[in-house]
Amino acid sequence: MQALTSAEIRQKWLDFWESKGHSVEPSASLVPVDDPTLLWINSGVATLKKYFDGSVVPDNPRITNSQKSIRTNDIENVGVTARHHTLFEMLGNFSIGDYFKAEVIPWAWELLTGPEWFAIDPNKLYMTYYPEDKETLALWQEVTGLSDEHFVPVEDNFWDLGAGPCGPDTEIFFDRGEKFQDLEDSDPEMYPGGENERYLEIWNIVFSQFNHMPDGQYLPLKHKNIDTGMGLERMASVMQDAETNFETDLFMPIIHAIEKRDQAQNYGANKTTDVSYKVIADHIRAVTFAIGDRALPSNEGRGYILRRLIRRAMMHGRRLGINRAFLSELVPVVGHIMEDYYPEILADQDFIMEVIATEEGRFLETISEGEAILSAEIDRLKADKENTLAGDFAFKLYDTYGFPLELTDEYLADANMATDHDAFNQEMQAQRERARAARKDSQGMGIQSEILGDIQVASQFIGYDHIAADSVVNALILDDQFVDEAGPGDLAYLTTEVTPFYAEMGGQVADTGFIQNEAGESLGRVVDVQRAPNGQHLHQVELLADIQINQMIHLLVDEKRRHAITKNHTATHLLHQALKDILGDHANQAGSLVNENELRFDFTHFGQVTDQELVEMEHLVNEKVWEGIQVQTIETSIEEAKARGAMALFGEKYGDQVRMVTVDDWSIELCGGVHVANTAEIGVFKIMSESGIGAGVRRIVAVTGEAAVNVFKAQEEILKSVAEYIKVQKPQEIMPRLQANAQENKALEQELSSLKSKANQAAAGQVFQDVQSKGDRRYIAAALTNKTMDDLRKINDEWKQGDYSDVLVLATDNQGKANLLVAVNDKLIGEGVKAGDLIKELAPIVGGGGGGRPNLAQAGGKNPAGIQDALSKVADLL
Template sequence: MEQLTSVEIRQKWLDFWKTKNHQVEPSASLVPVDDPTLLWINSGVATLKKYFDGSVVPDNPRITNAQKSIRTNDIENVGVTARHHTLFEMLGNFSIGDYFKSEVIPWAWELLTGEEWFAIEPERLYVTYFPEDKETLKLWQEVTQLSDDHFVPIEDNFWDIGAGPCGPDTEIFFDRGKKYQDLADDDPEMYPGGENERYLEIWNIVFSQFNHMPDGEYVPLKHKNIDTGMGLERMVSVMQDAPTNFETDLFMPIIHAIEKMATTSKYGEDAKVNISYKVIADHIRAVTFAIGDQALPSNEGRGYILRRLIRRAMMHGRRLGITKAFLYQLVPVVGEIMSDFYPEVVSEADFIMEVIEKEEERFLETINEGEDILTGEIERLKAANETVLAGEIAFKLYDTYGFPLELTNEYLESANMTTDEEAFEAAMQAQRERARAARKDTKGMGIQSDILGDIVADSQFVGYENVKSEGTVNSLIVNDQIVEVAEAGQTAYFTASETPFYAEMGGQVADTGVIYSLDGKKLGDVIDVQTAPNGQHLHEVTLVETLKLNDDIQLVVDEKRRHAITKNHTATHLLHQALKDILGEHANQAGSLVAPKQLRFDFTHFGQVTDEELERMEHIVNEKIWDAIPVETIETTIEDAKARGAMALFGEKYGDIVRMVSVDDWSIELCGGVHVANTAEIGVFKIVSESGIGAGVRRIEALTGEAAVDFYNQQEHQLQAIANQVKVKKAADILPRLESQQAEIKQLEQELESLKAKANQEAAGQIFQNVHTVNGTSFIAEHLPKREIKDLRHISDDWKQADYSDILVLATDHDDKANLLVAVKPEAIEKGFKAGDLIKQLAPLVNGGGGGRPDLAQAGGKNPAGIKDALSKVSDLL
């Protein structure tokens, strides 16, 4: 068996399936598009769900891919086991209602054992199958001619995740040889499919032949499917005869780069140290690819996972003696390994490195905070003669400051202490439950519906040039049934041989309008248009007259609404390029809405956007509008468009022929939407808001044309109302008037503060006379009504300047709240009195809490009525 590189293995997989007429689907972004059920793309089939559930019919029912994926549900096992990863590549071949068992099993054997492909010795391969699936067993036996001991029935070989497509599966195992576990050990798990290191699963082929219905019934699928998965990392370890996935060309260059930075032992010299090398190598791959796909570190969702991966890798770096930011320096190494199939990792390297370095620098500050907290807890435990750190605190160190439990335990071991690991695990489990509840089922395909998939009538979209056209109704649906007649009052769905109605796509909302008979009678209102699985524009219409299959009709788009949409769509393109000009090339689209009344544009950016930057963007867009630039739209090849510098929008899938929209060769994008003919048609562009919407994504909302003018008019009316309120005639006089009023207010506030200071002095003069003594310790405990906490602090400052008493306790009530302040002189502290201890015992009496230093502490509460009891208790406490 030849030792192939990871690049060769991936390419041979794709090349083989191309010989079987498969279409190569490019690896999609790790960030799911239009799929709220997934946090990350987590399998090779995840991006193909639309084909399996029937919502889209693929151009070719035979598909193959190498799909990057992320799973973080068992992150603690990464680096500990031989084959756990956060980022991995899944090689897959798929049949959407095309070939099935009799084709895929011979092909699988050809790929695995063929001389020009993987050339694995047949005797080293074993197969498992579902016991009731005798057809699969028979096919394997006929194709391979292997002895019976190479075929193992396994009850678990049935792929079923609830409602949706399901069926038996077959798994192929590779025998790594006796050196990985000798048969003489008499291990009951020593068989293909058992828990052992000798027989390694390399490929799973699912025969999707049933629909699992919500009522539990299994109904045969009309179209049977094939869904397979081969983990590239695992296959590379087999082909390179590596002990684990990490000793392969996918990871070793990263590990060698880490060795150059580490001050501890090299990789392979210490099993415990090896874990840190593996964790770092694994995590930097995941982080690099995720950031390249526009996910950014944050405190929620995907961003939280990225932040956690970076911090976990940094903590393992510290175990290797690396105390500075270093992960970002590994990005070019990852890029070099993966560049053959993922060139974008190289092209985006500078941006990815910048994001990681900033996150590392931020965490270096956090680590110090965490160490301070842990050191403080150790000191507190020592003072209390305790030896167990609370699990909740260990979890806070882990969750907030990135301290793995084992690191916390290392600190504690040096002080002969331990962690309440049971409570820590309970907090961890609670977090997992919160994460699980925060998202929907991550795997279901959905029940297949054949109604829309069966519509194959041609439908031509002519809306780029026209807002009116004539066409023939060539499919008609009512109540999820294909019909020949739809009655007045019903909501129906239809396709037409020709239509000017744009179907919702790429962020642009659908057209609305009216359909008429050819003699001018209104038949109904088109309220929505979506794309059917086979690509036709499917119109939703509320009927006022009968509509029949094969009727000739006139389709009329709401032209004013369409024009407003086109203005906003072209303005979106201009804004996208302005963002890149001002913020940088990393500001990529992460979603959009192009509607008649407004546009919304989401983009990736890891910092704040200043008012000045927004103003500059807005000005750039308006300049392009004022320059009255023709908007050029052409159809060309994808290669030509990319050569001209066209931007491919996030998450969109493009065919060989694409529609390219260009404005002065400044903004060039691939786009299937409808645009104005000249930028001057937009009229005016106005940004109305900018905000962060989480996970390193920000949002701009803007207006154009009539909507922008209406916005300016509203602003003018508001300014005039303000002018009337501050009693000036013109809007231009508002600011001088406000400045004058602010000066008056400031003077009045100064006079008020002066009066307060005098009142505090007078009050202090009185209360400083009311000194009490208990066991040789003097104290003052007084209630000053209607004061603020800062007034109490001012009085305590005066008290410190003279020898009135050893301890001062002040209380006030203000706005239905209570405040307490305790001050203690150094001499009283030496006797054992501490302000913080006293305040903690007084605060509950006002239904509150507080704390502070030994010499000064304060508390707040919601029960002013308890002030009298709190002051009375001072004598008892002393």
């Protein structure tokens, strides 16, 4: 067995399965597309569920991949064990109803032991199998020629996740040797499949041959499948003779880069600090790839996971003596390790580093807040002579401020205190339950769809060039059954040999329209079109008349609606490029909707979009519209398209041949949608709104053509109404008139303010003359008419300028409400008389409440009739 790099292992895997007729499926985004059951892509098969459940039939039933995946259900074990990771790569080979056990077992043995492949010593390999699966055992024995001790029956070797495909599996283990076994200790788990460090599982092959029905039955599948998984990190540890996954070329460059930061103790010197090295190395890989796929830190969902990973890595950095932001500096290291298969990391490293650096800065701020809060709580516990921190308090520090429990424990240990761990764990479990309830947890492939997958007749889409066509009905479905005819009132599904109707895809809604018979009579309305598993355009039709299989019909797309859709779709491409030109290359599509009324475009952007930027991108799109540029659609290879710099749209899957839509080589995108022939057809482009819809994801809604003109008309009517209201003849006269009115209003306000000031002074002069006494305490209690609280405060300002009294109480009735103000001088405050105490006694009398400082308080109430009673009570209170 020769030492292989991780890149060599990955490539040998893919090359081997290609030699067996498999198509290489590229590693998909970590953010699931159209799969709400998953928070992350968590396995190699997760992105292929559409093939296994029958919703899509693959071009080639033999598939292989190396899929980046994230699992965070046991994050606390990362760095502690030898092989737990958040991000990992799963090497897989899959058969969708094609080959089965008799083919895959010999191939597996050839790959593992063949001299041109992994060349592992056969005697170091052990295979487990499901005890009832004698066929698998016999195949392994025949292919390998190994002695019986190399084959271990294990009851757990049956892959079953509830309703859906399931079946036995076989696991392949590598014997790492006696050095990973205590020979003096009789360990009952020391066998392949047991919990031990000697026998390492490197590959699992699942034979999906039954359908687990909801009633508990296991029925044979019509199409048997193969689903396998080999962890690249584990295989690297085997091929590189590493003690754990972390001592491989996938992690050591990151660990060495961490060693060069601020701490003195290097990796390998101490088991405790080694854990911190491993946690940081693991987490920065996961964070880098996730942000590269446009998952961004936030307080919920996958964004919360990212925030937690970043903060957890930073806390482990503190344990190594790194008390500053440093994680973003490791992104290029990750990029260089993975560049053979994932060159996009280095290409996108500036954006990834910016996001991580911003999050690190936020954490440094919040951790300071957390430290202050914890310190205050420790002081309170000391004062109350307590020595246990409440579990819910510790969880709040963890959940809100990113404080790991172990850091809280360290602070408490210094104060001879401890945390209520049981209560903390209860809070943690409650959070997990909330997260679990928030999404449907499904790992299975789903029960296979039969009826749609059985549509085998050909159907060609000709809608790029035609909006009408004559064709033959070659499949007719009613109530989930193939039928020969359907009639009025039925909601039927049909396919035709050719169709001009676009099926919903890539954000563009489906065409609608009509079907007619040969005489031109209406047969029904096409209300939706979707792609069937084998790629046919499946028309949903509300029937108005009888229709039969093999009938010739006329298909007619709603032309006006289609043209409105194509305008919006081409405008979406122009907007996408304008976003990149104005905001930067990181502004990638994160979803879209294109219909006849508007276009909605979601994009990644870590920050606000200014009004000026919106103006610039709107103008840029309109410039391309007004230039009247030909929109070219080119059929080409995926390699040529990438070489031209074509952008791939969110969630789309592309084959070897693709459609490349170009506008003056300025906007180049891979797209299967329908577009205008010339940008001038768009007419005009208008942005209606821009908003944030999630952490790092923003949305622009815009309109084109007639819809945009209607917006301008509505705005013009508003301007005409304003012009009429302010009595000008033309809209262009509105602003001069408004400016003149504003100046006039300002002058009037100044005059009014001056008059009110004089009135307040006059009122103050009268009020200050009516001084009363209670003992040696002087007070003024006066009611004023139609004054505001601001007026009362200005009279108070006058009162403070002279020695008129010790207490001032003012009340006013304004627009049916009562306002009270109480002021107390320093002399009475020293004697214990406070304005806030007085107002609390007086406010209820006017049906309200209030408060304030010792020298000034105010209140409002709903009962102006109580003002005189309130003023009469002042003497009693004094």
